[in-house]
Amino acid sequence: MVMACGAAALFPLTTISLASSTATTSSLPIISASFCRLPHPQSPFCCIPTGATSIGGSSIRRRFLQLRASAAEEAEKHNVLVVNTNSGGHAFIGFWVAKEMRAAGHRVTVFTVGAETSEKMNKPPFSQFSELREIGVETVWGDPSSIGAKFGSNASFDIVLDNNGKDLEAVKPVADWANESGVGQFLFVSSAGIYKTSDELPHIEGDAVKADAGHVGVENYIGQLSFQSWASFRPQYMTGFGNNKDCEEWFFDRIVRGRPVPIPSPGLQLTNIAHVSDLSSMIALAIEKPKEAHGTIFNAVSDRAVTFDGLVRLCALAAGCEAKIIHYDPKALNIDAKKAFPFRNMHFYAEPRAAKEKLGWKSKTHLSEDLKARFQVYVTNGRHKKDIKFELDDKILDSMKVPVTI
Amino acid sequence: MVVMAAGAGAAMATSRPMHSVTTLITVDVRSTGSASFARRQQQQHKYEVASLSRPNLLEAAFTGLHCTDFGAFLCPRQHRFCSGISEVALQRSATHLQQSRKSRWAVVSASSGQTESKKILLMGGTRFIGIYLARLLVEAGHEVTMFTRGKAAITQQLADESDKDYAEFSGKVKHIQGDRLDFEGLKSKLSGTGFEAVYDINGREAVEVEPILEALPNIKQYIFCSSAGVYLKSDLLPHFEVDAVDPKSRHKGKLDTESLLQKKGVPWTSIRPVYIYGPLNYNPVEEWFFHRLKVGRPIPVPNSGLQVTQLGHVKDLAKAFVSVLQNPVAIGEVYNISGSKYVTFDGIARACAKAAGFATPEIVYYNPKEFDFGKKKAFPLRDQHFFTSIEKAQKDLGWAPEFGLVDGLADSYNLDFGRGTFRKAADFSTDDMILEKLGIKVAVAA
Numbered sequence: 143m144v145m146a147c148g149a150a151a152l153f154p155l156t157t158i159s160l161a162s163s164t165a166t167t168s169s170l171p172i173i174s175a176s177f178c179r180l181p182h183p184q185s186p187f188c189c190i191p192t193g194a195t196s197i198g199g200s201s202i203r204r205r206f207l208q209l210r211a212s213a214a215e216e217a218e219k220h221n222v223l224v225v226n227t228n229s230g231g232h233a234f235i236g237f238w239v240a241k242e243m244r245a246a247g248h249r250v251t252v253f254t255v256g257a258e259t260s261e262k263m264n265k266p267p268f269s270q271f272s273e274l275r276e277i278g279v280e281t282v283w284g285d286p287s288s289i290g291a292k293f294g295s296n297a298s299f300d301i302v303l304d305n306n307g308k309d310l311e312a313v314k315p316v317a318d319w320a321n322e323s324g325v326g327q328f329l330f331v332s333s334a335g336i337y338k339t340s341d342e343l344p345h346i347e348g349d350a351v352k353a354d355a356g357h358v359g360v361e362n363y364i365g366q367l368s369f370q371s372w373a374s375f376r377p378q379y380m381t382g383f384g385n386n387k388d389c390e391e392w393f394f395d396r397i398v399r400g401r402p403v404p405i406p407s408p409g410l411q412l413t414n415i416a417h418v419s420d421l422s423s424m425i426a427l428a429i430e431k432p433k434e435a436h437g438t439i440f441n442a443v444s445d446r447a448v449t450f451d452g453l454v455r456l457c458a459l460a461a462g463c464e465a466k467i468i469h470y471d472p473k474a475l476n477i478d479a480k481k482a483f484p485f486r487n488m489h490f491y492a493e494p495r496a497a498k499e500k501l502g503w504k505s506k507t508h509l510s511e512d513l514k515a516r517f518q519v520y521v522t523n524g525r526h527k528k529d530i531k532f533e534l535d536d537k538i539l540d541s542m543k544v545p546v547t548i
Numbered sequence: 549m550v551v552m553a554a555g556a557g558a559a560m561a562t563s564r565p566m567h568s569v570t571t572l573i574t575v576d577v578r579s580t581g582s583a584s585f586a587r588r589q590q591q592q593h594k595y596e597v598a599s600l601s602r603p604n605l606l607e608a609a610f611t612g613l614h615c616t617d618f619g620a621f622l623c624p625r626q627h628r629f630c631s632g633i634s635e636v637a638l639q640r641s642a643t644h645l646q647q648s649r650k651s652r653w654a655v656v657s658a659s660s661g662q663t664e665s666k667k668i669l670l671m672g673g674t675r676f677i678g679i680y681l682a683r684l685l686v687e688a689g690h691e692v693t694m695f696t697r698g699k700a701a702i703t704q705q706l707a708d709e710s711d712k713d714y715a716e717f718s719g720k721v722k723h724i725q726g727d728r729l730d731f732e733g734l735k736s737k738l739s740g741t742g743f744e745a746v747y748d749i750n751g752r753e754a755v756e757v758e759p760i761l762e763a764l765p766n767i768k769q770y771i772f773c774s775s776a777g778v779y780l781k782s783d784l785l786p787h788f789e790v791d792a793v794d795p796k797s798r799h800k801g802k803l804d805t806e807s808l809l810q811k812k813g814v815p816w817t818s819i820r821p822v823y824i825y826g827p828l829n830y831n832p833v834e835e836w837f838f839h840r841l842k843v844g845r846p847i848p849v850p851n852s853g854l855q856v857t858q859l860g861h862v863k864d865l866a867k868a869f870v871s872v873l874q875n876p877v878a879i880g881e882v883y884n885i886s887g888s889k890y891v892t893f894d895g896i897a898r899a900c901a902k903a904a905g906f907a908t909p910e911i912v913y914y915n916p917k918e919f920d921f922g923k924k925k926a927f928p929l930r931d932q933h934f935f936t937s938i939e940k941a942q943k944d945l946g947w948a949p950e951f952g953l954v955d956g957l958a959d960s961y962n963l964d965f966g967r968g969t970f971r972k973a974a975d976f977s978t979d980d981m982i983l984e985k986l987g988i989k990v991a992v993a994a
Contacts, residue, residue, distance in 0.1 A: 342891050343892070407852070410852070449785075
């Protein structure tokens, strides 16, 4: 099998495979785990020389085909438990992971904090849980601190994703139970908010984190337990179906009503809005490649940052409207930026380098396209007609002496 | 390049460092099997075949090799010697196999350090990038000729370079005198010279490349120093090589050159640096900050100081340039080359201070629109976000920047400004305009 590259005349690029003779047929001519990182029985490295029948005849080829087929059959089907928060920006990560794992043929249980009858269950993604049940995901409710009582110690889950706790107090019972129950892989949804701020961007895995952050305590603790594979995912902001928390809606609310969009100065603060499917694909890949993922922190973000002003422009484009940006200084106006604006008023920018390097993950977020799709949903839900009070906005605009309608 | 094949068995063979064109190395104890396989390949595909005979040298022979293509790499279990290369090949294979399950074989390519000596033409080479690039190329055994007007000294000794090393380098490097804007002269001076690769470090317009291509019709690779300034300004960052470029940018000539090279069917590679810094920088990037820090002046930064940009050390850039030479993966490709992390304007000021051992500077902010600075630049960097992803180069070329921002700036300071050398004298006229308007008095150190 020969591949020629563009400059074939100058640098003939060839790929040759060579299988060994299978004199020792019991051992496969695949890389041994002793010095090569062979991840899985169903590793793609059981390969067959497709065209190279010249090497040792068709017997080798047949042997490889047999081995490969059996490896595929043995490809593990997992029993995944997602421990899920009942509110907040991370809530729908569990929803998407459940769907993705179920689509891959695994057994999935979503264990949501609290009671099924809670009012919180009226909001997305919980209001859409029937979609999970329809595809065979089991949905249960309860208190994670008594997870042992819930599932017993022989629950046969081999993978646990904690998409709930923000500190050790919340996660320890789950982690301990998983460890004792023989769970093979423990995954934790952490937060990119734990990185220490710096003049240098972006936040990359390995950078200093705030030592007192709850998530840090969890990450350190999980690493000390005896899971075959553990990993932590640090997300930022997300958009997508089933979001429990407003993201782009904040912008649509203003743009669609012809209101100026107040943005904390200078407006070029960088942030990351990822489509939640990027996160679920990253977590799915970590499940598929537990050895590569083991002991790793992953920034669970898309691979593009966007400025605040840029986000207004993209939302306006998605909505097919004009937008007017008003920059203001929250401190000067005595405004609490946390209440006035949905994102941290600073550069908050992480990059998903570990996922790319270790898992071969790729981002499929296209923010401009995603926002267009989200605007369709925004309108379909009738939110553009909703009567919303913009008290803080009015306060800001008043101080800046800006008229309310543009 | 070296193509690796593996078989079962105990005996192994080493390779002599081979030249870069395809060499099949069989790692197979059943010498009959490998010999006949090799013979067939040689007949069919006309490879050179090197048989590896001494296993303990295998690892050494493969130092610097990296897998450049996707595929699986089969290696017999006993051969720990394979570990270095197989791990790398595996790692690379794994990522690529995710993308395509069709390709199967690892292609291992030799780094340029193990490639044959080339006759190389360096357009420019006496000012900044070329100074470091020429040294790396000469060290790698290539014959390097610089084409310059001869206005600056052909070579200069670096601050940390021994007399012996400098003598050796300056003795080996060659020079052709000429003005590259004299197209006829350029063409006639280069005709018949037989240069195999060109590093075009100082080209600006596409028309400047044509005479070189005409004089060297058999050129094996044209490596061009472009600029990340070609990218169209965007709200979504960082800039990746696939992003839109700005046909109206100041760097249009660089874009035109890339297009011309593509059109002419020349094997070309383009490097797009961001802001380059390092000892002997003639663009006042770090120097601008050092001048102010030295006399304890406040640093005037336009607008918020939150603008994010990217600095890349010239020595890392030179290594990147070397890594694309004779590298088939790089043909027809564009690479962003800069530092691993990005930095705010405020951050650069603080990093310069830290690198040079100055106190944390006072930063003052001004609105550039409120001033008329005439032809002078009040700040050395463009007033916008400007940074790129270097992951394509890291993945394709196995290159990675070695300098972080602070240690890179320290290298620059220690080998240049800190020794009392700089290119542009301090000019605080625009600073004074700003400070006056802001009502800030400056107590300047003597």
